[in-house]
């Protein structure tokens with residue numbers, strides 16, 4: 562069985578972070594492993610507390626996996642600060658882990674800080690050069706590229722600037738473009754742009770969409786898919802998960818990780 566690793570924060574509410582990643586790995590039939598960077602007290606209403614574990618705890622978890630199991634692909638989500646980024650980058654290089662998906666988590670949907678301000682520089686200079694693909698949402702792309710994004714031309718310019726940091730592919734997600742009838746993501750391979758478009762659903766149950774999407778890409782890469790097939794399957798997975806979003810809690814409910822496989826079973 563192929564293996565996938567997530568290096569991310571825990572979401573007690575179960576919709577984002579490590580929990581979303583492991584549910585996605587399971588649904589896409591890869592063996593899921595996790596390195597926890599921080600524990601968040603979180604629910605559908607927002608983030609009530611953040612408790613980082615620190616570089617040593619992260620380093621030891623990574624070593625446990627590397628020395629025994631290894632991985633076929635991996636992703637990073639919430640990394641909290643530059644100390645954790647440094648150790649993650651150092652270990653990824655030392656273990657020669659190549660299929661790296663970097664989801665540059667900076668702020669939660671409710672506006673809470675998940676990456677310290679000082680750490681954006683380390684993310685760009687230490688982790689992005691190791692990435693096979695980086696998957697910023699629109700506000701994250703603005704921060705990484707250092708420019709406002711108002712339209713598709715801006716998205717393309719930002720993708721070029723982010724690609725200059727060294728990732729093989731850059732995928733800017735259009736989920737935050739709420740006035741559009743579609744949800745369109747733009748993949749840049751250093752030369753050409755490819756658009757992945759799906760219907761936009763009007764729903765408040767979008768907690769953890771980015772985590773789910775990037776872990777679906779990671780699962781597909783672990784199974785040997787090329788980047789275009791991996792993004793395409795991940796887009797179908799997240800679109801189904803959003804369409805069947807779960808009404809749990811009083812705020813932004815989670816997406817439904819089972820929806821994609823349920824549809825496939827029904828279409829048999």
Ligand SMILES: Nc1ncnc2c1ncn2[C@@H]1O[C@H](COP(=O)(O)OP(=O)(O)OP(=O)(O)O)[C@@H](O)[C@H]1O
Pocket residue numbers: 577668669670697698699734735736737744745746759760761762763764767768769770771772773774796799800803
């Ligand atoms: N309302 C929606 N309907 C359909 N697709 C959506 C919707 N919102 C987001 N998406 C898609 O979900 C995926 C994740 O994008 P999004 O921009 O929401 O990530 P994100 O902001 O990083 O998520 P989060 O921070 O909550 O984890 C993208 O493919 C995006 O196009």
Ligand SMILES: Cc1ncc(CO)c(N)n1
Pocket residue numbers: 569570571572577578579601603638639666668669670675768769770771772
């Ligand atoms: C732990 C965690 N990681 C990522 C996100 C971004 O959705 C979140 N809300 N919580």
